[in-house]
Amino acid sequence: VYVYNALLMKLGLEKDFVAIWKLLDDMQSNECAATNTTFAIIIQLYGKAHLLEECWQTLEKAETFGVKPDSHMYTALLRVLFEAGKVKKAKQLLGRMMQINSELDIRMWSTFIHGLCKNKRLQDAEIFFKQMLDQECVPNAYIYNSLILGFLDVNDPDRALIFYNMMQERGCKPDVYTYNALVRIYCCLDRFVEAYALFSNMEYAGCEPNQVTYNTLLSGLLEKGKIAEADEWFSGMQKGRQVDP
RNA sequence: GGGCCUGAUCAA
Numbered sequence: 001v002y003v004y005n006a007l008l009m010k011l012g013l014e015k016d017f018v019a020i021w022k023l024l025d026d027m028q029s030n031e032c033a034a035t036n037t038t039f040a041i042i043i044q045l046y047g048k049a050h051l052l053e054e055c056w057q058t059l060e061k062a063e064t065f066g067v068k069p070d071s072h073m074y075t076a077l078l079r080v081l082f083e084a085g086k087v088k089k090a091k092q093l094l095g096r097m098m099q100i101n102s103e104l105d106i107r108m109w110s111t112f113i114h115g116l117c118k119n120k121r122l123q124d125a126e127i128f129f130k131q132m133l134d135q136e137c138v139p140n141a142y143i144y145n146s147l148i149l150g151f152l153d154v155n156d157p158d159r160a161l162i163f164y165n166m167m168q169e170r171g172c173k174p175d176v177y178t179y180n181a182l183v184r185i186y187c188c189l190d191r192f193v194e195a196y197a198l199f200s201n202m203e204y205a206g207c208e209p210n211q212v213t214y215n216t217l218l219s220g221l222l223e224k225g226k227i228a229e230a231d232e233w234f235s236g237m238q239k240g241r242q243v244d245p
Numbered sequence: 246g247g248g249c250c251u252g253a254u255c256a257a
Binding site (some may be wrong): 003005006035036037038040042043044071072073075076077079106107108109110111112113114115117140141142143144145146147148149166175176177178179180181183184209210211212213214215216217218219220 | 249250251253255256257
């Protein structure tokens with residue numbers, strides 16, 4: 001099965017969907033059953049090819065192969081819908097999921113909330129965030145990070161920081177992604193002192209800054225014309241290989 | 246009892 005899945009994605013890169021379905025028939029005639037992951041991959045591939053209808057059909061086809069569509073597959077579908085800007089459809093799908101399976105898993109929530117953020121529907125994102133809390137679902141860093149960045153993208157850094165505080169109050173540990181987002185926020189706000197301070201926070205939290213962290217800071221500095229500062233940081237980090245924009 | 250194969254978040 002593992003080998004087959006690997007083959008599938010290779011065919012997917014060539015967008016050869018006919019060959020993919022042939023391969024599935026092949027799998028079945030051997031005693032090798034396709035899994036839910038197999039179909040999740042196919043949905044993802046159709047999504048990249050912008051073939052929405054085929055994504056839905058894949059759900060039905062999965063059943064003919066004896067695979068019941070599960071959260072794994074629905075998550076893949078949600079992502080495709082959001083990337084195509086089909087917010088309405090995605091909401092409907094989530095609604096259906098909640099009726100069938102009252103408890104949604106955390107990945108599905110994060111995919112959903114992230115999708116809303118990317119589509120700049122932050123008011124909705126907040127509503128669903130609360131709904132998520134009402135169910136006994138504990139938000140993780142993925143969720144908070146998406147919201148923080150989402151609010152930053154719509155020029156509401158204050159709200160972004162509110163979620164950062166909430167994250168800490170609720171005992172969710174910030175990760176590198178969180179810190180990278182914070183660096184960006186402080187750069188946008190011209191509060192570079194606080195941006196610098198984050199690096200010591202990170203060290204204290206045992207969180208290693210990565211290439212993205214430095215890149216974010218450098219871009220932020222350059223954007224505000226602080227070339228001398230950027231230069232200083234740049235020479236201070238010779239280990240990593242980051243590119244100067 | 247164990248595994249969990251490409252389902253979720255960041256800069257350029």
